[in-house]
Amino acid sequence: MNVNEPSAKCRQIFQAIEVEGRSIREVAQTAGLTTIEAVKMHAQARAWYHASAPDWAQESDPQARVLASCRLYDERLEFLFNEAMGAWQASRGEVTTRYQRDGDAHSAHSRTTVSQGQVRYLAMAARIAQMRIAAAQQIANFVEGLPPREPEVPPALPAPCTAPGRSCASYKGNSPFC
Numbered sequence: 099m100n101v102n103e104p105s106a107k108c109r110q111i112f113q114a115i116e117v118e119g120r121s122i123r124e125v126a127q128t129a130g131l132t133t134i135e136a137v138k139m140h141a142q143a144r145a146w147y148h149a150s151a152p153d154w155a156q157e158s159d160p161q162a163r164v165l166a167s168c169r170l171y172d173e174r175l176e177f178l179f180n181e182a183m184g185a186w187q188a189s190r191g192e193v194t195t196r197y198q199r200d201g202d203a204h205s206a207h208s209r210t211t212v213s214q215g216q217v218r219y220l221a222m223a224a225r226i227a228q229m230r231i232a233a234a235q236q237i238a239n240f241v242e243g244l245p246p247r248e249p250e251v252p253p254a255l256p257a258p259c260t261a262p263g264r265s266c267a268s269y270k271g272n273s274p275f276c
Contacts, residue, residue: 101149104142111136112143116170117177168237172230179226186219 104112107129114125126136193213198206 101142101146103150104139104146108139108143108146111139112147113177115140116144117174119174164240165237168233171233175226175230175233179223179230182219182223182226186215186223189213189219190215 111125111129111131114120114128115122122136122140123133126133129136131139190213192210194208194210196206196208
């Protein structure tokens with residue numbers, strides 16, 4: 099199947115729907131497209147994704163499909179990890195706290211501290227990292243349980259021309275066998 103590589107916008111729409119889990123309607127509205135245009139772009143990127151997958155992922159073997167779906171699951175976890183780390187980075191910086199006694203405007207004072215970021219985002223990123231590690235271990239265990247694949251055999255090289263009466267003159271001295 100010959101499918102052209104999708105545009106950057108098609109990839110963004112595919113990622114928003116498949117990886118981020120957003121609805122097609124929401125993605126279309128955000129991108130300034132009609133729902134039908136977003137559906138077509140998603141279908142184009144999805145077709146390319148499947149066509150460009152390795153041959154083993156396109157086999158009808160259910161075990162191979164499990165491995166292909168694990169790839170998408172890992173991409174989703176990676177996206178969530180990056181979102182959590184981005185939120186933590188955004189929560190870092192200076193925090194100014196203003197104190198004032200009830201009804202006494204003259205006693206107001208403020209204190210500025212440097213925040214190392216909200217721990218809840220780091221905890222979320224750590225849980226997601228643990229999920230990625232657990233998924234990788236499960237995949238490794240799954241692969242260990244599969245029957246061994248036949249190694250791909252490279253094409254056979256032509257035999258050197260050692261037959262009596264034949265020479266490698268037709269190769270003009272460029273044959274690796276003579």
